[in-house]
Amino acid sequence: MSEEAKKNNYSADSIQALEGMEHVRMRPSMYIGDVGPRGLHHLVYEVVDNSIDEALAGYCDTISVTINEDNSITVEDNGRGIPVDIHKKEGVSALEVVMTKIGAGGKFDKDSYKVSGGLHGVGVSVVNALSDHMHSTVFRDGKVYEQEYEKGKSIYPVRQIGETDKRGTTQTFKPDGTIFTQTLEYSYDTLAARMRELSYLNKGISITLTDKREVKEDGSFLSETFHSSEGLKEFVKFLDGNREPIIAHVISMESDKGEIPVEVALIYNTSYSENIFSYVNNINTHEGGTHLSGFRRGLTNTLKKYADNSGLLEKLKFEISGDDFREGLTAIISVKVAEPQFEGQTKTKLGNREVVAPVSQAVSEMLENYLEENPNDARTIVQKVILAAQARHAAKKAREMVQRKTVMGGGGLPGKLSDCSEQDPAKCEVFLVEGDSAGGTAKQGRDRAFQAIMPLRGKILNVEKAMHHKVFENEEIRNIFTALGVTIGTAEDSKALNLDKLRYHKVVIMCDADVDGSHISTLILTFFFRFMKELIENGHVYIATPPLYLVKKGNKKEYAWTEAQRDDANERMGGGATIQRYKGLGEMNAEQLWETTMNPEFRTLRQVSIDSLAEADRIFSMLMGDEVPPRREFIEKNAAYAKIDA
Numbered sequence: 062m063s064e065e066a067k068k069n070n071y072s073a074d075s076i077q078a079l080e081g082m083e084h085v086r087m088r089p090s091m092y093i094g095d096v097g098p099r100g101l102h103h104l105v106y107e108v109v110d111n112s113i114d115e116a117l118a119g120y121c122d123t124i125s126v127t128i129n130e131d132n133s134i135t136v137e138d139n140g141r142g143i144p145v146d147i148h149k150k151e152g153v154s155a156l157e158v159v160m161t162k163i164g165a166g167g168k169f170d171k172d173s174y175k176v177s178g179g180l181h182g183v184g185v186s187v188v189n190a191l192s193d194h195m196h197s198t199v200f201r202d203g204k205v206y207e208q209e210y211e212k213g214k215s216i217y218p219v220r221q222i223g224e225t226d227k228r229g230t231t232q233t234f235k236p237d238g239t240i241f242t243q244t245l246e247y248s249y250d251t252l253a254a255r256m257r258e259l260s261y262l263n264k265g266i267s268i269t270l271t272d273k274r275e276v277k278e279d280g281s282f283l284s285e286t287f288h289s290s291e292g293l294k295e296f297v298k299f300l301d302g303n304r305e306p307i308i309a310h311v312i313s314m315e316s317d318k319g320e321i322p323v324e325v326a327l328i329y330n331t332s333y334s335e336n337i338f339s340y341v342n343n344i345n346t347h348e349g350g351t352h353l354s355g356f357r358r359g360l361t362n363t364l365k366k367y368a369d370n371s372g373l374l375e376k377l378k379f380e381i382s383g384d385d386f387r388e389g390l391t392a393i394i395s396v397k398v399a400e401p402q403f404e405g406q407t408k409t410k411l412g413n414r415e416v417v418a419p420v421s422q423a424v425s426e427m428l429e430n431y432l433e434e435n436p437n438d439a440r441t442i443v444q445k446v447i448l449a450a451q452a453r454h455a456a457k458k459a460r461e462m463v464q465r466k467t468v469m470g471g472g473g474l475p476g477k478l479s480d481c482s483e484q485d486p487a488k489c490e491v492f493l494v495e496g497d498s499a500g501g502t503a504k505q506g507r508d509r510a511f512q513a514i515m516p517l518r519g520k521i522l523n524v525e526k527a528m529h530h531k532v533f534e535n536e537e538i539r540n541i542f543t544a545l546g547v548t549i550g551t552a553e554d555s556k557a558l559n560l561d562k563l564r565y566h567k568v569v570i571m572c573d574a575d576v577d578g579s580h581i582s583t584l585i586l587t588f589f590f591r592f593m594k595e596l597i598e599n600g601h602v603y604i605a606t607p608p609l610y611l612v613k614k615g616n617k618k619e620y621a622w623t624e625a626q627r628d629d630a631n632e633r634m635g636g637g638a639t640i641q642r643y644k645g646l647g648e649m650n651a652e653q654l655w656e657t658t659m660n661p662e663f664r665t666l667r668q669v670s671i672d673s674l675a676e677a678d679r680i681f682s683m684l685m686g687d688e689v690p691p692r693r694e695f696i697e698k699n700a701a702y703a704k705i706d707a
């Protein structure tokens with residue numbers, strides 16, 4: 062290439078880089094999913110992932126993440142430091158290339174493939190593009206270097222600012238408020254859940270999370286360090302902390318023979334649910350994929366073979382199905398794949414076919430060894446499988462009953478449902494209301510054109526503790542299925558949820574704003590989480606927020622949701638206002654309920670979302686399981702559904 066051509070080529074490249082940055086700012090959702098709280102937190106994961114990669118390459122064992130007072134984030138690691146030498150092709154520092162060129166991340170080190178990477182694996186330049194301000198500091202070869210950026214553009218060339226005996230990289234960024242218009246506030250709990258998860262998935266790394274917005278009485282900051290020496294084995298123990306194990310040990314293995322590193326850990330507990338979490342390159346693959354298929358295949362084949370040889374199956378009159386091997390199972394599968402292909406609606410389904418066999422083989426080998434060495438546990442597992450098969454038969458009958466009633470419309474809609482007149486589900490809402498009396502008020506207060514009311518009798522069944530056929534036999538729960546128009550089971554998958562005939566796109570849980578009310582909300586949410594997860598994942602589930610106070614003086618009245626709002630309103634009225642504390646929905650009349658809680662113009666609905674399936678599972682098992690003390694503690698500390706609201 063001539064000098065002239067090189068020059069042209071260089072400027073063409075930098076124009077492309079600029080366009081890349083502009084494109085990220087114009088279409089941020091394409092890179093980070095959304096610009097709500099989820100996308101905001103995603104920025105942190107993207108930066109931390111670079112440090113995790115450095116740790117996986119073997120050069121870093123300590124990462125610290127700090128939420129600064131101004132909601133900017135600092136991520137620090139003790140790796141080799143991002144190289145700062147001049148990048149041959151670009152003519153600028155490698156650091157600058159990584160920070161300002163979309164898609165450059167890590168490419169210059171071709172010996173270590175990038176295995177971690179956020180959901181979209183987009184690189185730190187995307188974070189830079191979406192930040193008001195970003196500051197990189199590199200400690201390398203005895204020197205300290207820095208560079209700063211505004212909205213993704215460097216404001217000076219990389220410069221040396223001192224000497225050091227430290228090694229590592231420090232990144233500080235402040236998300237751009239013109240892009241993240243909804244909120245710029247970081248949630249400590251959300252970041253903590255992800256850092257904890259990362260520490261289990263990448264054992265040996267210490268990740269410290271510090272919140273400088275929270276100063277404790279002794280002057281120190283809120284801070285936790287996550288570190289796991291046993292990895293997935295500890296992750297399983299953590300997840301099942303509130304369930305009762307039926308076998309002596311967590312069964313686990315790790316294999317890095319061959320191309321694909323596989324880690325698996327599992328345990329069986331007394332519950333009836335299946336909890337399998339699968340990860341690819343530290344990303345939770347909600348939709349499963351080939352690694353999950355490999356796991357299932359290995360588990361089913363091995364246990365089936367063992368059960369057949371044990372003679373325990375002789376009295377069983379029907380075939381055991383794959384599902385039966387997974388009742389009461391909690392498992393985690395983590396694989397690292399060099400070039401993952403993500404498929405599915407949310408791009409969280411692994412497509413790489415070559416992953417099936419290594420996972421299946423690893424699982425078989427692990428289980429064979431365990432069953433061989435622990436014959437008592439082996440017998441316990443097989444007995445559990447037999448019970449599951451029997452219960453499945455009972456559940457199938459009960460389910461068919463729900464189905465018949467739903468599909469054939471024999472009984473029609475439940476008698477308690479007051480339906481709306483609108484036919485387009487996208488415009489329809491249904492309120493699940495605690496108690497018949499509040500249900501009556503809601504029925505009077507609603508806009509019957511598009512709002513339906515379904516009163517629920519007291520506390521609905523705690524599905525966390527019930528066998529599945531009991532759940533499907535329960536009338537209240539059958540009514541919910543029927544009212545929503547949701548059915549279970551397709552030709553390929555007997556447990557798949559069918560939302561095609563969903564009758565309302567908004568399903569609103571409306572309960573009293575007290576302890577009982579939040580317990581009932583939690584019961585309903587637990588049911589949705591275990592039996593209609595897709596309803597939550599597709600954003601159909603909401604929680605209504607009735608006010609806590611009515612502040613009245615003369616002909617002025619205001620509703621308040623917090624103590625601060627209450628005192629504020631009182632002050633605005635000149636003090637001395639009458640304050641009514643609503644103890645339940647029942648104390649409001651129809652008009653008040655409409656104005657404050659149901660009218661789309663004024664109400665606040667909290668959309669229920671699941672940040673981390675693993676965390677949600679743990680919380681529901683804790684809130685609804687057998688162990689009372691942790692539940693009490695949690696409910697006392699939090700407003701019941703604290704972790705799962707939007």
Ligand code: 0RA
Binds near residue numbers: 115
């Ligand atoms: C590639 C090569 C080298 C370091 C890194 C990447 C690196 C990147 C990040 C991102 C955050 N922290 C990081 N730490 C290191 C250096 C290769 C060498 O020194 O030979």
